[in-house]
Amino acid sequence: MKLQFVLFLTGLVLISGCININAGKNxxxxxxxxxxxxxxxxxNTTDYDDCLYNNIPKYPRTEICLNISSNATREKCFDLLAxxxxxxxxxxxxxxxxxxxxxAQSLKDxxxxxxxxxxxxxxxxxxxxLLSKSxxxxxxxxxxxxxxxxxxxxxxxxxx
Numbered sequence: 001m002k003l004q005f006v007l008f009l010t011g012l013v014l015i016s017g018c019i020n021i022n023a024g025k026n027x028x029x030x031x032x033x034x035x036x037x038x039x040x041x042x043x044n045t046t047d048y049d050d051c052l053y054n055n056i057p058k059y060p061r062t063e064i065c066l067n068i069s070s071n072a073t074r075e076k077c078f079d080l081l082a083x084x085x086x087x088x089x090x091x092x093x094x095x096x097x098x099x100x101x102x103x104a105q106s107l108k109d110x111x112x113x114x115x116x117x118x119x120x121x122x123x124x125x126x127x128x129x130l131l132s133k134s135x136x137x138x139x140x141x142x143x144x145x146x147x148x149x150x151x152x153x154x155x156x157x158x159x160x
Contacts, residue, residue, distance in 0.1 A: 039051070039055070040052055040055070045069055045070075046070075048069075049068045049070045049073045049074075050073070052064050052068050052077070053068065053073055053076060053077050056077055056080050056084065057080075060081055060084045061081075062078075062081065062090070064077070065078050065081055065093070075094045076094070077094075078090045078091070078093040078094040078099070079091070079098070079099045079102075082094060083102070083103060083106060086103075086106075086107060088100065088103055088107070088109075088112055091103060091112075091115070096115070096116070096117070097116055097117070097120050100113070100115045101123055101126075101127045105130055108131065108134065110140055110143070112127075113127035113131060113140075113143070114143075121147060121148065125145055125148045125152075126151070128140045128141065128143045128144050129141070129144065129154065129155045132155055132158070133158055138156065138159040141155035141159070
């Protein structure tokens with residue numbers, strides 16, 4: 001009697017659609033614990049990298065980014081992870097210029113503009129201009145390189 005009841009309930013659940021027995025391998029079960037990225041393991045390389053990257057918001061861990069084989073996707077992963085966690089040291093593994101630039105704006109931290117290399121003077125100066133306006137700090141205009149007098153004047157004019 002018990003066996004018949006269990007079989008009846010199982011059949012009822014399957015018929016009602018509560019369980020999808022035809023779920024494909026690309027469906028990610030967020031309830032699974034990530035251990036060596038098992039939820040993405042059976043995918044081809046491109047899909048695997050995308051799967052790892054797309055799961056960073058759910059599982060913000062550096063080891064996930066490190067397992068991505070594509071350099072471009074790995075850099076995007078570290079950039080996203082830096083923004084999710086506020087950990088600027090992760091920008092070292094991303095496209096540093098843009099990671100520091102956008103993170104400086106998000107965290108309102110001028111020291112992150114300082115980390116943009118001198119070869120990227122225009123981007124660095126732009127970082128200071130945008131940040132000076134968002135935090136209302138005129139002194140940040142003085143960090144703009146003297147080579148970019150017009151940018152410096154533009155920044156200072158904003159506060160006049």
